[in-house]
Amino acid sequence: MFEQQLENSIFRFGGINAxxxxxxxxxxxxxxxxxxxxxxxxxxxMHADNAISLVNSRLTLTDPDRLAE
Known part of the structure; x- marks a missing residue:
């Protein structure tokens, strides 16, 4: 049930990786x-590695390939 709440809490915001x-x-x-x-x-x-940006509850995957490593 908690996982479902988590999924409902994360929404696409703009681009495909945001x-x-x-x-x-x-x-x-x-x-x-x-x-x-x-x-x-x-x-x-992850931010220092330029893999993500997290500003005002908006998470942007700036380098998804790096996160996959």
Whole structure:
């Protein structure tokens, strides 16, 4: 049931690789079973690698191929 709520919370937002993602880092951490600190560090690293952009609950996959590695 929670997975279904998650799917309903993530909506396409503009382009093919952009999504509205109104989830907190704490909720993401609970979903994947890691600490919110680790979620934050991972998101920061993906941003530094120019793989994602996360601004105002809009997640853009700027380099989807890099994320697939």
């Amino acid at each position: 999504y509205r993602m109104p989830l907190t880092q704490e909720l993401l951490a609970d979903l994947v079973g890691i600490s919110s600190v680790h979620v934050n560090r991972t998101l920061q690293q």
